Structures are given as structure tokens and as C-alpha cells.
Amino acid sequence: MTLTFTLIDLAGSVALLLWGTHMVQTGIQRAFGATLRSLLGRALRGRLGAFLAGIGVTAVLQSSTATGLMTAGFAAGGLVDLVPALAVMLGANVGTTLIVQVLSFDVAAASPAVILVGVLMFRKASNTRAHDLGRVLIGLGLMLLALHQLLGLMTDYEDAPSLRMLLGAASTVPLVDVLLAAGLTWAAHSSVAIILLIMSLCAQNVVPPDAAFALVLGANLGTAINPLLEGATAGDPASKRLPVGNLLSRAVGVGMALAALGPLGRLMVTIEPDNARVVADFHTMFNLVLACLFLPVLSPYARLLGRLLPQRADPADPSRPLYLDPAARQIPMVALGNAAREALRLADVLGEMLAGARAALVEGDRKLIVETRRRDDILDNLNTAIKTYLTSLDPEQLAENDHRRLHEILTFVINIEQAGDVVDLNLLPHATKRVKRGLAFSKEGETELLAMMDRLMTNLRTAASLFMTEDPRTARMLADEKVAFREAESTATASHFERLRSGRIDTAQTSALHLDLLRDLKLINSHIVAAAAYPVLERTGALLPSRIAANEM
CATH class of the missing domain: 1.20.58.220 (Phosphate transport system protein phou homolog 2; domain 2)
Incomplete structure (x- = not known):
């Protein structure tokens, strides 16, 4: 029975975390979605500006998946070249780490006040944007509350030794951790929520740091799956260049990090002994290193994707508009x-x-x-x-x-x-x-x-x-x-x-x-x-x- 109740508590806390993340994302999209999309479209000219725009838009939206879907729409419509679009995705990967860095500190005590202000704005504000920002604050408060509950649950984790054994067995094989976290992130449509969950598990020593690092790698891989499945135009291989390029770059980074996980993990623990902070730092470091590796080689990488996924040679549909940009x-x-x-x-x-x-x-x-x-x-x-x-x-x-x-x-x-x-x-x-x-x-x-x-x-x-x-x-x-x-x-x-x-x-x-x-x-x-x-x-x-x-x- 102890295992059953613990699983229910864990599932409820995770669901609250996911719902809070969803409220933050939808509130931001309703309040600033058109502005952010316009900003992203204007920035898609050079790789550096696109990279910074990807960081900013994703930091606000709290979803690299949303940024990926918007950018994939620009690229599929022929409105942007592949190189700046790939740069946006590298920036989006870094942007997801910012909220994780903020929430890695002990800010759970602010959740009641944040929810109170959010509810007042949501119910009383006559302005539509203020109403949507109230939704954002409610979601943020729920995220803080869910993290607090997860930490409390993990503190009492010794009362459920069978659950400890289950998670301990799953964390002994890094590749299994990567696949597990990738599947969870794909299903949740949110790498932020999954990273925060991993951070909570590691903070209470439920999973060791090396296993947490492998789970973080899986979360980074899983968040690249949704743009591939949802953002590409069926039947035209060229429309899949951006999401495939994003997924391949992440897969390369995950493979390299897995190969050096042992010494890399020891270095991270030495630099940052706090288990919650070390997970956030590893997440940030992985995406920054990945951006540094791929930004200089985006042009040849884009040419490679062009050869792998050529433009479909079918004749153009005569009923399709050509000039309505x-x-x-x-x-x-x-x-x-x-x-x-x-x-x-x-x-x-x-x-x-x-x-x-x-x-x-x-x-x-x-x-x-x-x-x-x-x-x-x-x-x-x-x-x-x-x-x-x-x-x-x-x-x-x-x-x-x-x-x-x-x-x-x-x-x-x-x-x-x-x-x-x-x-x-x-x-x-x-x-x-x-x-x-x-x-x-x-x-x-x-x-x-x-x-x-x-x-x-x-x-x-x-x-x-x-x-x-x-x-x-x-x-x-x-x-x-x-x-x-x-x-x-x-x-x-x-x-x-x-x-x-x-x-x-x-x-x-x-x-x-x-x-x-x-x-x-x-x-x-x-x-x-x-x-x-x-x-x-x-x-x-x-x-x-x-x-x-x-x-x-």
C-alpha cells in the first residue's frame, strides 16, 4: 500500500507541475504570441540574431517545442533559409535552461503570493493581456507548489523502499535513462517540466547524479521529437530539414555526452556539490556546448540536410497561390x-x-x-x-x-x-x-x-x-x-x-x-x-x- 500511495502522490505532483507549465506557456502565447512570432520572423536573417531570438522567445514561452513549431512553419513555407532556422533551434535549446536555473533555487515559499496575484489579475482585470498574465502567474505558482510537494515527497522516500529499488534499477543503465526521459518529454511536450522533475529526484538522492545527467540528456533528445512529428509538411522531404536537423544535432550531442558521462559527471559534482543545482548546470552546459559546436558549421550542415532531404520534384499545383506572401x-x-x-x-x-x-x-x-x-x-x-x-x-x-x-x-x-x-x-x-x-x-x-x-x-x-x-x-x-x-x-x-x-x-x-x-x-x-x-x-x-x-x- 505504501508503494501505491507514494506513486499516486508522485503522479499527482508531476501532473500539477505539467499543468502549471502548460498554463504558463498558453498564457504567454495568448498575451504575446503574435508579437513573439513577428519578432522571430524579423530575426531570421543572420545566424547570430536568430540564435539570440531563439533564446529570448523560448525563455518567454518556456517551450522549445513551441519555438520549434513556429520556426518549422516559417522554414516549410519558404520564408526563411535553413541556416538561421537551425540557429533559432540552438538558441531555443539554451532558452529552456533559463527557467530551470531560476527554479533550481529555493523559491517555493513565494508560490502562495504568486498564485494570489495571478487569481486577482485573472478574475478582475478587464484588459485581455492582464488577464492572460494572471494565467501565467497562476501557472508559475502551481509549478513552485508542485516542486515543493515533490521535495517533500522525496524527503519521506525512505518509507517506500520498493519504489527506491524500482527507480534505482532503472538508473543503472544510462542508455535506458536516456530513452525513458526522451519518451516522457515527448509525451509531456515539455522538457522544462521533466528537467524539474529530474532535479527534484536528484536533490533528494532518489537517483544519483550520473543517472540524473543521463535523464537530462534524454529530456533534451525528447523535446526535438515533437517538431519533427507536428511541424513538417507531409509528402515533401524538404519541409523536414529543420526538425530533422534539430533532432540529429541533439542526437550527436547526446552521444558525445554519453561517451564522456563518467569523467564529465565527476567534474560537474566537484564544481557544484548541490544536487539540484548540478542538474540545472549540466542542462545549461550541455546546450551551450552544443550551440558552440554547431553554430560555426551550420552552412555545411544545412547543405548536407539539403542533399539528404531534397526538394520534391513534383510539378507545382496550379491552384496554389505563388505570390501571396x-x-x-x-x-x-x-x-x-x-x-x-x-x-x-x-x-x-x-x-x-x-x-x-x-x-x-x-x-x-x-x-x-x-x-x-x-x-x-x-x-x-x-x-x-x-x-x-x-x-x-x-x-x-x-x-x-x-x-x-x-x-x-x-x-x-x-x-x-x-x-x-x-x-x-x-x-x-x-x-x-x-x-x-x-x-x-x-x-x-x-x-x-x-x-x-x-x-x-x-x-x-x-x-x-x-x-x-x-x-x-x-x-x-x-x-x-x-x-x-x-x-x-x-x-x-x-x-x-x-x-x-x-x-x-x-x-x-x-x-x-x-x-x-x-x-x-x-x-x-x-x-x-x-x-x-x-x-x-x-x-x-x-x-x-x-x-x-x-x-x-
Whole structure:
């Protein structure tokens, strides 16, 4: 029974320590998460600045895992080179040692006051950040309380000789200690909590210093596992370079430390006789030495990782945005330029759809029709990505001209996407109907349709150019094309009825199909003109509010 109660007390104290650590981490992330992420992103330019940023961010977050996941996200998105990202991880390893150093001193007596202040801030503060800082103080107080309980439990450890025998047997093989602590750290998502637990066990002589040092090495190894499992993009080996590099560097350091554990342990005990402090010092020394070893060789190390984990050679997904850089959202002028570049890709895709529809009408190829319809999904995905990107910009950072340009980009992408819907839902089904029923246009009718489609593709290229130049003369010319296109549609319709009366059209079905295609082409042209010409003409005052003539009294 003594063993059972001791295990329950030990598990409860460890759970309290883990929960306190969790509250500190989540409170800091809620209060300063965006600021810390922005700071980390700005520091990822040189290895030294990245190393110091890794120390600072991790010291505040109390989680090298959180820092690793953020940095892995930057690296996987191509926003940072591998060398500074690896430097951040080396700094994060050192940053985790700072709170351990603070808590290695006897500060448990402050836990009631810290929890009291934290509860008052958490319950009474109207400010959101103060509320989150109250959560941090509560978590810190719980950590101190848990450490105090662990020390008290270990003081009475002689009452549970079977538990002493169990832990003593597990601590006789250093490799077993490393694997045990690595597994616990991976499960807990916190090397800080596990190191503090090891420190408590060693302070009460539950485990000898050499075994505690091996456990510390395992905790350092285990904290590198989570970024590898959670931070890498599945399927692309290149996205795993950072977490794999971090894990390999830790594994190398652990292997070297294990090989010299005997003399290294004797040296540490000689320098620091206090068992709690010596664990914290060993943890700090291990990570500082590891940083000193790897910082100078990060460039060749990054090249090695690049060869081991090459970029996947698969063709790029055409529906994936290429220019919507999340980091550029802080500078509206750059962000709007990126969105405009992405919007031009919609015009290119619509041009491919029109070319495919034209070829399908001539050749009657069902496979070509299917391939052309798939491009509408590309339009939909890019349209959604651009709108999401633009609406995420802070309106307060946008000047008047920025708001105008944002509206013009949205107008362009919406109209181009709607033109694509007309091709997908109207034009291509008509081509499919023609193939299925074996319908054939007259030579004159087919020539008219193809001429109008060629004119439509020319207007689309003009609209894309106008979207970037915003030239009023080009805008007026494109708007005049709407009138010319409407007249061409009326002329083609009249010619069609003339051929129908003269009996030069085989069936009524061919007649209906021909008229439907003419209306669809006119509708697509209307969207193209509205996408680029109307915003410019409206801004210059050259756009009439209505085509209806005013009543004359």
C-alpha cells in the first residue's frame, strides 16, 4: 500500500507541475504570441540574431517545442533559409535552461503570493493581456507548489523502499535513462517540466547524479521529437530539414555526452556539490556546448540536410497561390502588388479555358472538354485565396489609394472567376451536347462563332494589360469593345435567322445551340470589360450611371 500511495502522490505532483507549465506557456502565447512570432520572423536573417531570438522567445514561452513549431512553419513555407532556422533551434535549446536555473533555487515559499496575484489579475482585470498574465502567474505558482510537494515527497522516500529499488534499477543503465526521459518529454511536450522533475529526484538522492545527467540528456533528445512529428509538411522531404536537423544535432550531442558521462559527471559534482543545482548546470552546459559546436558549421550542415532531404520534384499545383506572401501583409503596398500579380494568373487560366473551349467546338474532343472544365477549379481556388488574403489586411493601415486598389483587385478577380463559370457551366456543356448529338454548324455559322471567340481572347489580353497599367485610353477602348461585341452578336443572330429561313441549317437543335453560344460569348465579354475597364472609367468620371436616356419634358 505504501508503494501505491507514494506513486499516486508522485503522479499527482508531476501532473500539477505539467499543468502549471502548460498554463504558463498558453498564457504567454495568448498575451504575446503574435508579437513573439513577428519578432522571430524579423530575426531570421543572420545566424547570430536568430540564435539570440531563439533564446529570448523560448525563455518567454518556456517551450522549445513551441519555438520549434513556429520556426518549422516559417522554414516549410519558404520564408526563411535553413541556416538561421537551425540557429533559432540552438538558441531555443539554451532558452529552456533559463527557467530551470531560476527554479533550481529555493523559491517555493513565494508560490502562495504568486498564485494570489495571478487569481486577482485573472478574475478582475478587464484588459485581455492582464488577464492572460494572471494565467501565467497562476501557472508559475502551481509549478513552485508542485516542486515543493515533490521535495517533500522525496524527503519521506525512505518509507517506500520498493519504489527506491524500482527507480534505482532503472538508473543503472544510462542508455535506458536516456530513452525513458526522451519518451516522457515527448509525451509531456515539455522538457522544462521533466528537467524539474529530474532535479527534484536528484536533490533528494532518489537517483544519483550520473543517472540524473543521463535523464537530462534524454529530456533534451525528447523535446526535438515533437517538431519533427507536428511541424513538417507531409509528402515533401524538404519541409523536414529543420526538425530533422534539430533532432540529429541533439542526437550527436547526446552521444558525445554519453561517451564522456563518467569523467564529465565527476567534474560537474566537484564544481557544484548541490544536487539540484548540478542538474540545472549540466542542462545549461550541455546546450551551450552544443550551440558552440554547431553554430560555426551550420552552412555545411544545412547543405548536407539539403542533399539528404531534397526538394520534391513534383510539378507545382496550379491552384496554389505563388505570390501571396503572408509576411508582406504588414506592408499594404507590397501586399496589394502581390495580390495583383496573383490576379493575373486568373486571366491566364481563363485564357486557357477559352482556348480549350474553342478547340473543343472545332474538334469535338470530349477529353479536351473534361480537361478544360478542370481549370475552373483552379480559378475558384485562386479567387478564394486572393479574397482571403486581401480581407486579412488591416483596414487602418490602408491609405485611400490602397482601399481603391484593393477594390479594383477584388472586382477583377470576381469578374474573371464569374467569366470562368460561364465557360464551365454554359459554353462547355453546349460543346458536349454538340458532340453527343452529332450536331454540325453551317460553315458560315462556325466561322462567326470562332471569330467571336478569337475577339474574346484578344479582349481578355487587353483587360489583363489594363489591370496593371490603369490607362484611361485603354479602358475606353475596351469598353467600346463591349458595344462592338453586342453589335457583332446582333449581326450574327440576324445572319443565323437568314440562313434558317433559307434552309441552310440542318436542324432546330443546331439553331438553338448556335444562339445559346452567341449569348454566352457576349456574357463572358461583359465580365471581362467589367473586370478591368469599368473601375478605371468610374474613377475618371467617364462611366455613365445608366444606358437609359433621360426623359425630356
